[in-house]
Amino acid sequence: MRQEYIISVYSENHIGLLTRITNVFTRRKTNIDSLTVSESAIQGIYKFTIVVQCTQAMAIKLVGQIEKQIDVLKAFYHTNDEMIFQEIALYKVPIEPIYESDTIETIVRRAGAKILEITKDYVVIEKTGHKEDTQALFEELNQFKVMQFIRSGRVAITRDPIERLSEFLKERDAFLTSLD
Amino acid sequence: MPVYDALYDFDKEVKHILTRHEQGAVHGAQGYARVTGKAGICFATSGPGATNLMTGIADAMIDSTPLVCITGQVASPLLGTDAFQESDIVGMSIPVTKWNYQVTTPEEIPEAIAQAFYIATTGRPGPVLIDLTKDAQFGELDFKYEKCTKIRSYVPETHVDPHEVKAAAELIDAAKKPLILFGHGIIISRAEEELKNFIEKTGIPAAWTLMGLSALPTEHPLNVGMLGMHGNYGPNKLTNEADLIIAVGMRFDDRVTGKVSEYAKNAKIIHIEIDPAEIDKIIKTDVSVLGDARKALKMLTNNVQPNKHEAWVNEFRKCDAIENEKVIQKDLYPTKPGLTMGEAVRIASEKTNHEAVLVTDVGQHQMIAQRYFKFKNSRSNVTSGGLGTMGFCLPAAMGAQLGAPDRTVVAMVGDGGFQMTIQELGTIAQNKLPVKIMLLNNNFLGMVRQWQQLFFEKRYSFTELHNPDFITIGKGFGIEGHTVDKREDLESSIQKMIDHDGPYLLEIKIEKEDNVFPMVPTGASVSDVILEP
Numbered sequence: 001m002r003q004e005y006i007i008s009v010y011s012e013n014h015i016g017l018l019t020r021i022t023n024v025f026t027r028r029k030t031n032i033d034s035l036t037v038s039e040s041a042i043q044g045i046y047k048f049t050i051v052v053q054c055t056q057a058m059a060i061k062l063v064g065q066i067e068k069q070i071d072v073l074k075a076f077y078h079t080n081d082e083m084i085f086q087e088i089a090l091y092k093v094p095i096e097p098i099y100e101s102d103t104i105e106t107i108v109r110r111a112g113a114k115i116l117e118i119t120k121d122y123v124v125i126e127k128t129g130h131k132e133d134t135q136a137l138f139e140e141l142n143q144f145k146v147m148q149f150i151r152s153g154r155v156a157i158t159r160d161p162i163e164r165l166s167e168f169l170k171e172r173d174a175f176l177t178s179l180d
Numbered sequence: 181m182p183v184y185d186a187l188y189d190f191d192k193e194v195k196h197i198l199t200r201h202e203q204g205a206v207h208g209a210q211g212y213a214r215v216t217g218k219a220g221i222c223f224a225t226s227g228p229g230a231t232n233l234m235t236g237i238a239d240a241m242i243d244s245t246p247l248v249c250i251t252g253q254v255a256s257p258l259l260g261t262d263a264f265q266e267s268d269i270v271g272m273s274i275p276v277t278k279w280n281y282q283v284t285t286p287e288e289i290p291e292a293i294a295q296a297f298y299i300a301t302t303g304r305p306g307p308v309l310i311d312l313t314k315d316a317q318f319g320e321l322d323f324k325y326e327k328c329t330k331i332r333s334y335v336p337e338t339h340v341d342p343h344e345v346k347a348a349a350e351l352i353d354a355a356k357k358p359l360i361l362f363g364h365g366i367i368i369s370r371a372e373e374e375l376k377n378f379i380e381k382t383g384i385p386a387a388w389t390l391m392g393l394s395a396l397p398t399e400h401p402l403n404v405g406m407l408g409m410h411g412n413y414g415p416n417k418l419t420n421e422a423d424l425i426i427a428v429g430m431r432f433d434d435r436v437t438g439k440v441s442e443y444a445k446n447a448k449i450i451h452i453e454i455d456p457a458e459i460d461k462i463i464k465t466d467v468s469v470l471g472d473a474r475k476a477l478k479m480l481t482n483n484v485q486p487n488k489h490e491a492w493v494n495e496f497r498k499c500d501a502i503e504n505e506k507v508i509q510k511d512l513y514p515t516k517p518g519l520t521m522g523e524a525v526r527i528a529s530e531k532t533n534h535e536a537v538l539v540t541d542v543g544q545h546q547m548i549a550q551r552y553f554k555f556k557n558s559r560s561n562v563t564s565g566g567l568g569t570m571g572f573c574l575p576a577a578m579g580a581q582l583g584a585p586d587r588t589v590v591a592m593v594g595d596g597g598f599q600m601t602i603q604e605l606g607t608i609a610q611n612k613l614p615v616k617i618m619l620l621n622n623n624f625l626g627m628v629r630q631w632q633q634l635f636f637e638k639r640y641s642f643t644e645l646h647n648p649d650f651i652t653i654g655k656g657f658g659i660e661g662h663t664v665d666k667r668e669d670l671e672s673s674i675q676k677m678i679d680h681d682g683p684y685l686l687e688i689k690i691e692k693e694d695n696v697f698p699m700v701p702t703g704a705s706v707s708d709v710i711l712e713p
Contacts, residue, residue: 012332014281016282061457068456070278070279070299071333173332176330176335179330
């Protein structure tokens with residue numbers, strides 16, 4: 001059954017690795033819905049968060065092929081309910097229709113969004129949440145003709161009590177020493 | 181240029197072979213790697229030189245062959261400017277390399293090269309590519325080389341888990357009709373002896389993939405032949421009767437499995453494999469044993485009970501008798517006019533006492549050669565398996581001869597593939613490499629023609645070749661040779677080729693519509709293997 005999976009990849013920071021990882025998806029004709037890359041809690045180790053729609057069998061294969069890449073330390077796949085995740089969205093809304101309506105403040109407050117900047121031409125609103133939430137706010141704000149809208153890739157952490165990366169690295173070092 | 185200038189001073193220490201085309205260099209490196217187990221090395225210049233390596237790199241990737249390919253690149257300030265002979269070889273080679281890296285400063289060179297050799301040769305081997313910018317080549321450094329022995333993000337192999345071995349041993353002891361399938365992993369891990377011990381203790385028949393050929397002597401009583409599309413009748417037919425499949429160092433390629441949903445329906449599956457990504461990739465396993473084949477087989481042999489499966493092995497022999505009557509005798513000892521590929525292969529194998537290194541190209545002659553050439557020693561079969569690269573044979577044979585200078589190397593090639601890398605005759609002649617080239621010429625792209633005959637009502641669409649005078653071409657390069665088209669001259673011709681001091685080109689005119697059987701038609705189950713059209 002196809003469903004949404006979050007694939008997390010921990011890697012060294014090497015040029016070309018992003019292409020190597022995305023190529024694993026390209027070759028299997030699997031579309032990446034969103035991709036976020038940034039440095040993890042451990043300096044020098046980068047985390048990729050990739051959202052895809054696929055079967056579980058495909059998720060397992062993708063993770064296997066990603067882990068096979070030399071510069072990848074570890075890869076996991078999770079379903080949405082195994083992770084806490086968020087996306088951030090920004091909306092630029094023209095100022096004029098807002099002056100004429102008194103609903104904007106209610107909309108922003110009810111959505112748990114916040115106003116980042118107000119100029120004489122527009123207001124920039126920020127909202128963090130799941131895609132459905134940021135999309136719902138977009139629909140609502142669009143009565144004022146949203147000028148620009150952008151949603152980030154996903155960031156996600158597991159529901160496990162701790163991020164096990166540092167333990168994993170210790171285990172890996174011990175393992176590699178045992179191979180000598 | 182700077183690398184080659186430096187090579188000028190190291191001609192004693194570094195044996196360099198100048199090929200005529202970069203594809204020749206990379207296939208040559210593959211041939212060397214396959215017979216020695218060491219990394220093959222090739223250089224190519226930037227731009228077109230680098231892109232010409234690509235086919236060989238892809239071939240090495242799919243056939244797990246260790247290569248270190250070093251390419252030149254424009255100076256680093258010119259990267260990304262579409263400079264003369266700039267090609268993004270790192271970007272292009274990502275999908276077909278185990279690892280690649282661009283060096284832009286001289287200080288990076290020692291570590292990059294050390295890592296390249298470590299990555300290429302450990303775990304499941306594969307090709308790596310190092311791209312050297314011109315300024316990195318011209319720069320200077322205090323040279324210090326340290327061998328690479330580990331990389332934090334790379335686990336070449338895991339320790340074999342005794343629990344997995346135990347679970348596998350239980351299945352093996354309980355099986356009534358077990359079948360071993362072995363592949364290239366046996367040769368890569370140098371597990372030939374361990375495989376033999378395992379087979380002999382358990383009495384289990386063993387069949388090989390194309391890439392596993394020569395790991396077990398042909399005449400071993402439990403060697404039941406080749407798997408797959410043009411493999412032997414017994415192992416294909418009986419795969420679906422086996423109650424246990426023990427796959428070692430192989431990856432269930434589609435040419436081996438036929439229709440996956442009907443593959444080994446009655447069998448439990450044990451998969452012994454070094455690459456975790458191969459487990460459950462095609463065939464779902466019941467027990468997987470991760471790790472090096474040699475270590476795993478040793479442990480497994482210690483954990484299983486001695487056994488015999490005489491009745492089961494006999495079923496393979498019954499299939500052999502059927503195949504022998506319907507196919508093999510006609511191929512090897514034909515009575516009709518027109519030479520067959522099979523008789524040429526048989527005689528070549530006999531005349532070399534089954535001890536030669538066989539290098540083949542791709543197509544009909546390849547399948548016939550794999551079926552009928554016999555082997556006593558491992559690392560004796562060099563062929564392009566996964567990628568099926570026509571043009572592989574001649575340069576790979578030259579690399580194999582360099583890797584095994586004291587052995588007879590027979591390059592068996594069709595007329596189509598021969599013309600794809602024919603210029604390497606020049607390299608063979610210049611370096612006096614005594615490769616015995618057996619050109620099986622049917623004036624067709626034979627395998628395609630066979631399919632057109634069987635599945636497209638003999639509509640021979642663009643498969644006929646109007647060939648040149650190959651012997652004159654060979655002589656032009658300074659390589660002796662002759663043509664044979666009569667059965668009574670075949671044996672003496674092959675003998676003459678083998679006895680010749682130096683390279684030799686023997687052109688054998690083959691019957692045009694000589695076909696390869698048995699055959700598992702595309703999309704059919706392996707047990708639907710057919711013996712004749």
